[in-house]
Amino acid sequence: MRVWLIERRKKQQMTQLAVARKIGITRAYYAQLELASRSPSIKVAKKLADVLDFEWTVFYNDDPEN
Template sequence: MRKWLMEKRKKQQLTQEEVSIKAHINRAYYSQIESGTRNPSMEVAKNIATVLNFSPFAFFMNENTEPFHVALKNAPIVIAHCDLDLRYTWLYNPHADFEQDASIGKTDLELDDNEGTRALMELKKEVIETKRQIHRKICFPLSTGEICYSVFAEPLLNQQGQITGIVTASMEMID
């Protein structure tokens, strides 16, 4: 079950029928995608993601055969996409304190309100305002102790060059 997908749809007060019409797919096919019994093609994932305003990569973030996953699964790197409301639309390899699927659609403050998450939110706002890449060290109080990340954030652009969100790559700083 793709609970995160159902929550995204319900948050926008859309039915499965409405999403399937807007995404140009059969309602039964959409229902199977939402239930997790079928995976969409990249084209269908893009259509659904456009309708519900999230990254199409969210459908594929648990694919164990992808070279991306194999290369980064044990690396201290977190990669994420957020929309212009700073809500996660895709999250890969978060700290063990956070669940990938449960984080989709939420802001950093909704996940945990602390000095680190507030600094991360400010960084993302600054990226939107300046339309430029920003790099900053941000420390978070986590269950394993304070962990500092080197956070790279930049605007996420659509094909027309308009900002649709922010992409971040955060690498744990190890002494």
């Protein structure tokens, strides 16, 4: 689970659906990103980072919590 991603979303006071719509993906896909069952494409990672204010490369770090 990407707890850091959930915390970023909540800090912005956004729902999963709101984030998903803003970056052009489904809520189900976004939920999978939070659960860490999927990794985003670079394009999606960059859009998500822009919306939630973090460095997009964090998805590709070696840390198992990412």
